[in-house]
Amino acid sequence: MLNVNENYSKLPGNYLFAEIAKRVAAFKAEQPEKSLIPLGIGDTTRPLSPSVVAAMHKAVDEMGVKESYRGYGPDYGYSFLREAIRDKAYLPLGVELSIDEIFVSDGAKSDCGNIGDIFGINNVVAVCDPVYPVYVDTNVMSGRAGDFDGTRWTDILYMxxxxxxxxxxxxxxxxxxxxxxxxxxxPTGASATKPQLKLWVDYALKNGAVILFDAAYEAYITEEGIPHSIYEIEGAKECAIEFRSFSKTAGFTGNRCAYTVVPQALKLGGASLNKLWGRRQSTKFNGVAYVIQRAAEAVYTEQGMKEAREIINYYMNNARVIRDGLKNAGLTVYGGVNAPYIWIKTPNGADSWSFFDRLLRQANVVTTPGAGFGPEGEGFIRLTGFGDAELTKLAVERVIGIL
Amino acid sequence: MLNVNENYSKLPGNYLFAEIAKRVAAFKAEQPEKSLIPLGIGDTTRPLSPSVVAAMHKAVDEMGVKESYRGYGPDYGYSFLREAIRDKAYLPLGVELSIDEIFVSDGAKSDCGNIGDIFGINNVVAVCDPVYPVYVDTNVMSGRAGDFDGTRWTDILYMxxxxxxxxxxxxxxxxxxxxxxxxxxxPTGASATKPQLKLWVDYALKNGAVILFDAAYEAYITEEGIPHSIYEIEGAKECAIEFRSFSKTAGFTGNRCAYTVVPQALKLGGASLNKLWGRRQSTKFNGVAYVIQRAAEAVYTEQGMKEAREIINYYMNNARVIRDGLKNAGLTVYGGVNAPYIWIKTPNGADSWSFFDRLLRQANVVTTPGAGFGPEGEGFIRLTGFGDAELTKLAVERVIGIL
Structure with a gap:
């Protein structure tokens, strides 16, 4: 008689974004004439850049001709892309990688979720609070989280x-x-300096722990001295795995391409984590579509990098508009300088969901309640710069209007 | 102190296709003037069809324009594709599905590998012998296989x-x-009739077991009366998950698109497997690229289906050439009628790897040794129809020449 993975039954039924969608749908049904502006969404809205589009057309044509058709690609990605990542994403930071340390995938969410496969169940997991829910939920699924006490998971360390x-x-x-x-x-939009990250690298090295470093938003860093990769910190190759994505750096949310770096020097628990991840990927994954890998490669051409930069600037300008507008209106505002996320304290101590509802109903603006990211997110909402510039301005005016 | 997933260390180091690649490389280094013909490979060689290419170009253009750009798609696939699968892949078989039973993914290998996530560790797993190695290896990784005794895994039931x-x-x-x-x-190329599959469905229903049915090659069925889906069998919706892929049906090995059907009626171990798989995918996966889903949709247009059929006929003609040629030369040959795989008994009781080496060195043809698929694969080699037609003919002549 089959038994299912009992850990799944522990997961709370209401996923954050499902609950938001539910409330938005209820409001729309009630007041269909109101036009809502999404300001909480983490999805990109700018089209793929001309360089990327051109590279994809070329790759599609290659796939349509016998002589240049490509079947199964290498499980870990084509060399042309892994070399571009090595040379254009890391070398300029002074980080030297070999391509066998770079694993191309269909998304940082997949990799962040699947990485747990290679670790034992009895490891103690620490997460920031508030936090991207995937880190927690995937550890619940694998049995590392313990039980949910209504607020927190008993076996997870919340920081x-x-x-x-x-x-x-x-x-x-x-x-x-x-x-x-x-x-x-x-969601907080905070960034860490090199000395701040070094503390963590030293701590991990001292304790034989692994750092799973999500650098999905590194391209949004505008200030000097903020590391774009954890490997800018000495010793990180012996203790850290880094996740990166083309989703937010080149508008690939609908294209699905990311990569994970597992250094050869990363030997913990008596094993090479590079070999373990390689085995995981070659057994449960079959590589990324050729057309998509050519698209990602195009992001690293001179023109492609210029175009990607323009898109990022567009979003960061939105972030500035939100940050400055709401700050001037008297709200307490964080983030938005080295990240596309703006973390806003709810006024008068309102709880996140109440303020979410007020913004939805009175300003017709959709946000993300901080409480959905963890207990310490209570009393905050998350806004993002990923929207349309005009609509973002309008949304900020509407929010200010109801304060 | 971190500990890794100890099950990984149980996996034998030499993966079948890695060992083949090693022997091929050694031979090439030794005799670089010889031109080898791959006849064992499971990868497609025909280009994407014109309908698919046109759909991809159109989708790329949409992604390059703000008004039609698409960011994150639905985790389980766009409705347009799920509806096409429902209407074109299943309805003609008399199988009625709703689209929430269809989960679009990046590959049947991923889904076959990841499906184990939703089951408890203590389930007893049965596999055919010989078998596609991913079923076994992923259960080794999750701890369901026991120990390797040099030939078999102690906790796996071999059929x-x-x-x-x-x-x-x-x-x-x-x-x-x-x-x-x-x-x-x-690898055997065998097919099952409805009464044969019904035995299994009845058995699973009686014992509360789940059948994981891999139908990746259903499009290669040429004979009447052979079911294309397990859901053609009464009761299968209560006991079976079905995996299908565009890889071998439309040359998508380099495009990465597949789907898995988990019926709503499938409730085992006290839980809805549809809900569990949905939760797994929405937490550890983020959908398939829009351009790729449009490509898959094009396979179901009238013209797209005609073109896909031509490609399949091309490969099945190769299969016939291999089957008939080697049969006429006195070998014992199976498969190749409802499958692109031909399963050949080694002559004079040679073991698979010896015959593999002989074919490599004397006929300069690369095959796949049956022993790589399990103990009962010993004494066989696998050939496939996925090669070029002219080269396939030449390879068959070469093999016959050394018999």
Whole structure:
């Protein structure tokens, strides 16, 4: 008699974005004449750049001709893309990688979710609070989270990221084995300096822990001195895996391409994590579509990089409009400088869902309630710069109008 | 201190296709003037069809314009594709599905590998022998396989598929909870009739087991009366998950698109497997690229289906050339009628790897040794119809020449 993975039954039924969609749908049904502006969404809205489009057309044509048709690609990605990542994404940072340390995939969400496969079940996991829900949910599914006490998972170490610590977690009291870090941060928009990241690298090295570093938003860093990769920190290759994505750097949310770096020097628990991840991927994954890998390669051409930069600037200008507008209107505002996320304190101590509802119903603006990212997200909402510029301005005016 | 998933260390180091590549490379280094013909490979060689190419160009253009750009797609696939699958792949078989039973993904290999996530670790797994290695390896990784005794995994039930039983497994002596079946079969090329499949459906229903049915090669069925889907069997919706792929039906090995059907009626172990798989995919997967889903949709247009059929006929003609040629030369040959795979008994009781080496060195033809698919594959080699027609003919002549 089959038994299912019992851990799944522990997951709360209401997923954050499903609950938002439900409330939005209810409001639309009630007041269909109102036009809502989405300002909380983490999805990109600008089209693929001309360089990317041209590369995809060329690749499609190649696939339509016998002589240049490509069947199964290498499980870990074509060399042309892995070399471009090595040379254009890392070398300029002073980080030297070999291409066998770079694993191309269909998304950072997949990789962040699947990476748990290679670790034992009894490791202690530490996450920032608030946090991207995938880190927590996938550990619930694998049985590392314990039970949900209504607020937190009993076996997960939560590292509070609050106004008091500038949204930078402090070293946990109990020692974790797996540490999830995301900088620039989703949802708070906080970034970490080299000395701040070095603390974590030193801590992980000392304790034999692995850092799972989500750098999906590194392209949004505008300030000097903020590391774009954890490998800019000495010793990180011995303790950290880094996740990166083309989703937010080149508008690939609908194209599905990302990559994960697992250094050869990363040997923990008596094993090479590079070999383990390689085995995982070659057994449960079959590579990314050729056309998509050519699209990603085009992002690294001179013209492609210029175009990607323009898109990022567009979104960061939106972030500035939100940040400055709401700050001037008297709200307490964080993020939006090195990240496309703006983290806003609800006025008068309102809880996140109440403020979400007020913005939805009175300003007709859709946001993301901070409480959905963890207990310490309570009292905040997340806005993003990924919208249309005109609509973003209008949304900010509407929000200000109801304050 | 981090500990890794210890099950990974149990996996034998030499993966079948890696060992083949090693022997081929050694031979090439030794005799670089020889031109080798690959006849064992499971990869497609015909280009994408004109309908698919046109649909991809159109989708690329849409992605390059703000008004038609698409960011994150639905986790389970766009409705346009799920509806096409429902209406064009299943309805003609008399199988009625709703689109929420169809999950679009990046590959049947991914889905076959990841499906284990939703099951408990203590289920007993049954596999055919010989078998597609991914079923076994992924269960080793999750801890369901026990230990490798040099030939078999101690906790896996092997169902021998031999000449004696026509390569159709018999019901196992011990009762499994998870039963992997693949028809038309890789590697033996055997197919199952409705009464034969009904035995399995009835058995699973009686024992509360789930059948994981790999139908990746259903489009290669040429004979009447061979079911294309397990759901053609009464009761299968209550006990079976079906995996299908565009890889071999439309040359998508380099495009990465597949789908898995998990019926709403499939409730085992006290849970809805549809809900569990939905949760798995929405948490660890983020959908398939828009351009690729439009490509898959094009396969179901009238013209697209005609073009796909031509490609399949091309490969099946190769299969016939191999089958007839080697049969006439006195070899014992199976498969190649409802499957692109031909399963050949080695002459004079040679073991698979010896015959592989002989064909490589004397005929300069690359095959796949049956022993790589499991103990019962010993004494066989696998050939495929996926090559170029002229080269396939030449390879058959070369093989006959050394017999």
């Amino acid at each position: 509070p990221c609050t106004e008091a610590n500038g949204f930078l977690p402090e070293l946990p009291v109990r020692t974790p084995d797996i540490i999830y870090l995301c900088f620039p941060n989703n | 021998p598929c031999t000449e004696a039983n026509g390569f159709l497994p018999e019901l196992p002596v011990r009762t499994p909870d998870i039963i992997y079946l693949c028809f038309p079969n890789n």
